[in-house]
Amino acid sequence: MGVFLLRRAASSLSVLAMSVVLVFLSIRILPGDPVLAKLGAATEVTPEALVALREEAGLNRPLLVQLFSWIGDAFRGDLGVSYFSQFPVTQLVSERIPVTLEVTFFIIFIAVILALILAPLSTLKPGSIVDRVIGYSTSIGLSVPGFVIGIVLILIFSLTLQWLPSRGFIPISENLVENLKLMILPAVTGGLTATPYLVRYLRASMLEVKQSPFVRTAEGKGLSNVRVLFRHILPNSLVPTLTMLGLIVGYTLSGVVVIEYMYGLPGIGSLAIESAFKRDYAVIQGVALTIISFFILTTFVFDILCGIVDPRLRLAKGQKSEV
Amino acid sequence: MTSALVVKGLSLSVPSANGRVTVIDDLTFDIPAGRRVGLVGESGSGKSLTAYSLMRLIKEPVRIEKGEIFLDGQEILGMDIKKFRHLRGNDISMIYQDPMSALNPIMRIGAQIIESIQLHSDLNRAQARKAAIELLASVGIPEPDRRIDSYPFEMSGGMLQRVVIAIALSGEPKVLIADEATTALDVTTQARVLTLIDKLAAERGLSVLLITHDLGVAAQFSDELMVMYAGKLVERGSVNQIFSNAVHPYTKALLNSHCDYTTDVNKPINSIAGQPPRPDNRPTGCVFSPRCAHVQPECREKVPQIEMVHDRLTACFRAGELLELGAVNK
């Protein structure tokens, strides 16, 4: 088990390293000058002043030096300073992370619950009306952009029925009920965006598992269809789906950015968007690093979960099972 | 002696390019209580489908068109499926072909046995676990209290098959179906598993339906043999009768083509000319007629019914004469 963990960790870290470098390089290489952006078009800038400012921001150093210096700082917890607000990036990010975490958690929660209901329903009687309705719904669900789902939900629940608020955020520490009320629409929006992928994948996996001989053995014992589905088919379908779930989390994190913006949630997603408008590279970099790290951490965790669910995966290549 | 199992007029169909075609045709047989009956035939003859029908494990696209099956006097095909599930695995159970794939790979073997035990009894978890350990011991698994928590991939084929047998015996079965139970095992393990089944069946007074394409295995284990060809039962008799003087041309040809270590390696292997017909391509009249050495015009027109000819059941118009011929030639 230990070796398994180490291997997975090494793999994740290498991917993390590469993505971070990619983000960093993209910002530096792409045309567009952060310093000019900071100054704004209105100011008249002498060439000397420009050079001086760039010097100050450290943008004249060779690329690699910039990269390593940033990474070094990042390790010490210093992600730089926002070009605009002068607040340390780390502070900005850590202030807003709890919101993102809360929303992401609820989104995944809803998506998983929905998938665990819909996929088995579909598989119980393949080809039935239930199965086909679920099938068409997932097709449509995949094709609707997340924000459109959000718009529809707001239209129905906020504007027409007036049941739920459509914007804003109140910390849990202040008021739990209001906080949850404000979380419902964003979480459902995100959940509905992610569910179709999950349901599709889980359903395909379950249908495949259904053909296996051991399912027949289970039925041969006299077990009911439902028990066979949940005790034998579903667990065996989870392994490939868990990997997919890791990816889904990635997509969700992507979608969270838009959802936070739409619903006025002060998380790191909306921070990223605001900074993008302002071309505040320091912040964008810091947010990107945080989000990517979370994503890779989640895929890592799901890989481990796979190992727990399916003991066969814990064996390394060439390692024999004890007899 | 009542029959543990009676099958009447069982017919199964599958879809084909031209609509549904029959794969098992009007199958009728019975298995008396405590008897061992072997069912032999080539691949595609319908042996496994017969087995699944007995457990009502037939799934689309295969369909049971008609027939009745009586388990200990109760008709089970027409029964409510929920009611039947109480019998399945309990009064009638099955041992499967490939033990490696017949067990849930991510569930400990103990849990799989306990699941079955608790389904058919009122035992609580602890009691069921004890019973499972005893069961594992009775099927010959060493250190059952340790093995009970193993995963299938940690055990060999022979051991796994014993686990499958254990599961099959976790209820109070009266009929045990062994569907090619030893085909996936090597010869020595085969022998051991067969001995085990033999012992357990004798201990519990079970009837056994042993399905195999291996005549040697069938002969060794069974009291009686049934021969199937292209979905029809063509002959039935005691092992002695069949091996000393088979009547049906197909049975004879089958016995003739049998090889073992006593066969002369210098002579070519006797095989039966031709191929078994596909379900959608069955000949009119006797289904074996295209390959039969004793075929007559009548055979191609009418379908021979299985009937008692002297001392055994066979489906052949020329059964009487062939029997005489066979007795003379001995």
Add this chain to the structure above:
Amino acid sequence: MKFKWRYSFSGFLILLILGICLAAPILAPYDPNAIAVADAFSGPTAKNWMGADDLGRDSFSRILYGGRITILIAMAATLIALLIGTTWGLIAGVRRGWVDEFLMRTADATMAIPQILFALVCVSAVGASIISLPIVVGILLSPTTARMARSAVVTELSSDYVTAAIASGTKRSKLILSEVMPNIAPQLLVQLSINAAAAVMLEATLSFIGLGIQPPNASWGTLMLQGYAKIWNTYWFVFFPALAVTITILAFNAYGERIRVTMDSRRSSV
């Protein structure tokens, strides 16, 4: 190899959408930017089929022109993704060894970056325009194509007919062009379709949050952004572009699915 998918409904739908949008200048009844305050806020009427926005501009015309922009960007992005991705995957699949490792790790790393985030980063640096968006989106979508191209090439190259061809002296480069490419073409087409759907979705999302096409130009996403601000009384500002986007994405996805299903059934029947 003539597949039946040429005549599928989704394929037809795609062509229809493409045709209508690209022909916007001909089909649109009004100039999309023509302000007519008198008609402002009107719902769907005979004069304005899909209503008019807050400045009286005809929604239908704006949707047609908006579609033109969205489709153009999506098509360009898809092509760029195809070109980059296929080359990427081909090189990796043919070269193997550490080149393969490195290229595929890079692909993984790119895929590890959540899409919107990556787009955000790039767009904030370069600005959003009709040129920059397809490039950014195209680069974003290329790793999946690369992975698919690589595995397809690897599979093909290990098949018997290739081994036979190499044994009889055919040059590898010629092989790839004449034999391997046609065989992986259907899979590439599936990828193309799926990428097109993703491109439309990405562009719409980016424009909706304001980092895409800027006013006065309007893609479907931008229209929805403008409509969202006025959603309280006039839902149809958002409704029609949303419908258009959804149908387009649905058509592309369905088409890709259709091809994939046809391919699978062909393979299993062989």
